[in-house]
Every structure is written in structure tokens, then in C-alpha cells.
Amino acid sequence: MNNRLKVLRAEHNLTQAQLADLLNVSRQTVNAIEKGKFDPSLPLAFKAARLFKLTIEDIFQDEEAVS
Amino acid sequence: MNNRLKVLRAEHNLTQAQLADLLNVSRQTVNAIEKGKFDPSLPLAFKAARLFKLTIEDIFQDEEAVS
DNA sequence: TATTTAAGTCAAGCTTACTTTACATAAAGA
DNA sequence: TCTTTATGTAAAGTAAGCTTGACTTAAATA
Numbered sequence: 001m002n003n004r005l006k007v008l009r010a011e012h013n014l015t016q017a018q019l020a021d022l023l024n025v026s027r028q029t030v031n032a033i034e035k036g037k038f039d040p041s042l043p044l045a046f047k048a049a050r051l052f053k054l055t056i057e058d059i060f061q062d063e064e065a066v067s
Numbered sequence: 068m069n070n071r072l073k074v075l076r077a078e079h080n081l082t083q084a085q086l087a088d089l090l091n092v093s094r095q096t097v098n099a100i101e102k103g104k105f106d107p108s109l110p111l112a113f114k115a116a117r118l119f120k121l122t123i124e125d126i127f128q129d130e131e132a133v134s
Numbered sequence: 135t136a137t138t139t140a141a142g143t144c145a146a147g148c149t150t151a152c153t154t155t156a157c158a159t160a161a162a163g164a
Numbered sequence: 165t166c167t168t169t170a171t172g173t174a175a176a177g178t179a180a181g182c183t184t185g186a187c188t189t190a191a192a193t194a
Contacts, residue, residue, distance in 0.1 A: 001110065015140060029182055031142065038181060039109045041150080043068065046129040056123045062113040082170060096152055098172065105151060108180080 001039045002061040005030070008052050023047050068106045069128040072097070075119050090114050 009019055016034070020027040023044060033040050040048070040060075049056045076086055083101070087094040090111060100107050107115070107127075116123045 016142095017140080025181095026183055027141090028143085028184085032182085035142080037143095041181060042106045042109050042112050042123075042127065043129070043131075044181085045109050045112075045123075046127075046131070050129070050131075056109075056112075060109060060113075062110070062117070064110075064113070064117075083172095084170075092151095093153060094171090095154085095173085099152085102172080104173095108151060111151090 001036070001063060003033065004059055004061075005034050005048070008054075008059065009034075012052070022051055068103070068130060070100065071126050071128075072101050072115070075121075075126065079119070089118055 005019070009016070014022070016030045017027045020030045023030070024047070025044065029040075032038055045056045045060055048059055052059065072086070076083070081089070083097045084094045087097045090097070091114070092111065096107075099105055112123045112127055115126055119126065
């Protein structure tokens, strides 16, 4: 699962800690998701989408998607 | 988290067991998600969206969404 | 040089997603 | 009536998401 969190953070001038606060998760969770350590839960993905006013698909890209 | 899985299953004439097979999860998992016992993981949500050729937002509705 | 800030990472623990096995119920059909 | 099919549910276990606390490194700056 790829994601555009790092870029979106940059565009919005947010640190990992600030984004974590906005999403109500820990800084380590944001870091782990950005680094691809694990995928966010669906509720967390919705929160991120809501925050950036994007769809989940805009932020997270399924790697198993048929090309 | 609400979802339209039951309706989509009906539209596609699928049993919970058949849908579970298509999503590579157990029948109990499909049942639990339909009944709102827990939310699917993000990868599973993507699989369902791919299967029904819909977006995640078409299938799953975030209840925390600002109305 | 010393300090601060952002990012990266690890370990241990808790919670949630998901599994297998098993049993119950209702509806439909032989 | 007996059996089959679809659904619902529960218990116990594993795996994944997420937490807190702590330490490290690099870059910026006083």
C-alpha cells in the first residue's frame, strides 16, 4: 500500500507530530504508515481523507490493483 | 462504519460464503463486517471496492463524517 | 559548541481484525 | 420428515494496528 501522506504533509506544512495530533494517533503511527511499516485502519484512512478533503483512493494506493 | 455489502451481495446474487471466497476472508469475517461487529482493514476495503468496481466511499460510510 | 526540532526506530503491551471450529436457527426442497 | 443451504453467533487463538517511553541521528540555529 503506497500513500501520499508525506507529500500532503509537505503541502500543508505539517510535521509528523502535528499530523498525528490532527488524526488523533501517535507520531510513531504516522511515521510507520509513511514508511510503509503497516497500513492504517479504515477509520484512520477516512480521517486522513476528511482532513485533506480528498478521497481515500487519492491518498492511499492499493498495490494489488490490476493495472 | 456503515456499509452496503449486504445490498451489493444481493445485487450480485452472492452468499456471504461466496463473497468471502472472492475476498479471501472467512465467511464469519464477511458476516461480522455486515453486522457492524468490526471494520474491515484498508486492504480488505480496497479488495471489496475492486470486486464491485466501486470506490471505498461507495461501499463504506464513515459515521464520523461531518454532515 | 550546545541546544532544539523533525524524523527514524525499537521494545513491550494493549486493542482490533481475522481465523478455525463448532453449534443453532430458519427456510426450502426431496 | 429429513436434509441442505444461508445466516448468525460464540470461544479461543494469531496477526496487525496502535500506544507509550525511550533512544539516535541529522539539520538548523543561538
